[in-house]
Amino acid sequence: MRFTMEYWPGIADGSVTVAFRRWKRPTVVAGRTYRTGGGRVEVLDVSATNPDRISRRDVSRTGHPSADDIxxxxxxxxxxxxxxxxxxxxxxxxxxxxxxxSADLSAADREEIDRRLARFDSVSKYGPWTRETLHLIARYPETRAPDLAAMVGRETRPFKLDVRKLKDLGLTLSFNPGYRLSPRGAAYLEVPYQPGASKPPGPKPAGSEPAGSDRN
Structure with missing residues (x-):
């Protein structure tokens, strides 16, 4: 689920526990875990509702000032x-x-990473991209995704989706801007881990979310 930054603190402190969304069909499922800018959440219930009958109690749990605002x-x-x-x-x-x-890789760990990366490469319309992208991030840490994508002649959106696959394997970390190899990714490439001067982005003040993001 996506929330703009003004809702992240409320998600993290437990005061924001309800959201309303207009969807053609539900995009989240009760019982599953999702990542948000405010941290991971477990969806407890998803139900169709009449937006004209939002209760005061639910308003207080959304972080919105009123039902009209929702x-x-x-x-x-x-x-x-x-x-x-x-x-x-x-x-x-x-x-x-x-x-x-987790940077202490066993032989089995390396074999599993090799297998997963080979699978990603084999089904990609772009062609083999996994090691190219890992080495690109290692060489240009905390560089904007559009700039990294342009360096290898790729469009930004599919490039970012591919980096997310590497992140799911624990090989990269997201920053603002760009990415760095994680300790695990550095160990896999057998290069020194460089944590960088900044930290991965966390909740930010209201109003700093880029235009076009979903709102609560």
Whole structure:
């Protein structure tokens, strides 16, 4: 699920636990875990609702000042149904982050990473990209994704989606801007790990979210 930055602190402190979305069909499923800018959440319930009957209690759990504000912020086609999504913040380490900082690779670990990267390469319309991208990030840390994509003649969106696959394997970390190899990624490439001067981005002040992002 995506939220603009002003809602991240409320998600993290547990005060924001309900969201309303206008979708053609639900894009989240009860019982599953999703990452947000405010941390990981578990979706507890997804149900169609009448946006004209949003309760005061639900308003207080969304981070919005009023039901009217919720309705004004709904995206999507006017004839699409509106869904009420209830969730809880997961106050536990993200397994993906734990994996990214696990740099002691066994032979079996390397074989599994090799297998996964080979699979990504084999099904890509672009051609082999995994090691090219890892080495690109190692050489140009914290460089904007559009600039990295341009260096290898790729469009930004598919490039970013591919980097996300590497992140899911624990090989990269996201920064603002760009990426760095994680300790695991550096160990896999057998290069020194460089943490960088900045930290991966966390919650930021309201109003700093780029235009075009989904709103709560």
């Amino acid at each position: 309705r004004e912020q709904l995206r999507g086609e006017p004839d699409w149904p509106v869904y009420r999504v209830e969730f809880r913040y997961i106050d536990e380490p993200d397994p993906r982050d734990v994996l990214a900082h």
